[in-house]
Amino acid sequence: MTPDLAMLRDLVESTPEIRRWPGDGAFESWVRAAEARVGRLPASYRWWLTEARTSRVGHVEVASLADPEHVTEADDALTAGWRLAADRLCFASEPDGAETFSFALDRTSASGEHPVVRVDGIDGSEEVVAETFAGFVSVQVALLRGLGDGPNPVIAELWRSTPGVLRPDGITVHGPHRFAEVDEAHDVADLAPHWVLVGEDGEGAGLFMRRHGRDRTSVHRLDLAAFAGSRPGEGGSRIEAEGELVTTDLLGLLGGDPAA
Structure with a gap:
């Protein structure tokens, strides 16, 4: 799925654990100079740079760009020679080097994004942890928020591509930086402990999915005022009885793009 850059901006601006430097980002000319050395960069990473x-998400250091005039002196910049090895471009690492994160340049989605692989510093084994750079940041924030992979498999898969979605028709699916506060604001854990509020429809209704059970793909719409009138533990029954089944394929509804 194509990353939602508006949601990525919201994630960056509302997450204290994402360390930000004062001032502006890298100049576009710096990005083009870097791309001349390492190849075309994913759109969400370009946004991040500019x-x-x-420079940091939690304790993970993310590479930035150096002034092209001093690039040969910048050992930690994205363009440092050690970062590009065959079809892997290392853009982030743990402080102790136990794990690094690289773009898999041999795989490109229709939106121009590369999957992110985690590389074990001891045995060199790889694991795909996100489908885009924006998804990598989203996954890191989910871990920082104690959300693990996500509240259910569908949302976990979404977050691997984008930190939420805001559609022109008003439908919003929350990223990990908004998820807990929204569910707490609507008392979901008390009213419907086996459900999660994953988003809103823009017209006062919530989009609910099951946290537990066999059916964790169905999305139900219920007016949030009606949900608020539930007694503790009975909100789930109200979602099923009074809510509308929106889809059993949330990612398809939001619109994905196939890998090239």
Whole structure:
């Protein structure tokens, strides 16, 4: 799925654990100079470099760009020679080097994004942890928030591509940086402990999915005022009885793009 850059901006600006430097991001000319050395960069990472001016997500260091005039002296910049090895471009690492994160340049989605692989510093084994750079940041924030992979498999898969979605028709699916506060604001854990509020429809209704059970793909719409009138533990029954089944394929509804 194509990353939602508006949601990525919201994630960056509302997550204290994402360290930001004062001032502007890298110049576009710096990005083009870097791409001349390492190849075309994913759109969400380009946004990060030019707009966010950040260097760290939690304790994970993320590479930035150096002034092209001093690039040969910048050992930690994205363009440092050690970062590009065959079809892997290392853009982030743990402080102790136990794990690094690289773009898999041999795989490109229709939106121009590369999957992110985690590389074990001891045995060199790889694991795909996100489908886009924005998804990598989203996954890191989910871990920082104690959400693990996500509240259910569908949302976990979404977050691997984008930190939430805001559609022109008003439908919003929350990223990990908004998830807990929204569910707490609507008392979901008390009213419907086996459900999660994953988003809103823009017209006062919530989008609910099951946290537990066999059916964790169905999305139900219920007016949030009606949900608020539930007694503790009975909100789930109200979602099923009074809510509308929106889809059993949330990712398809939101619109994905196939890998090239």
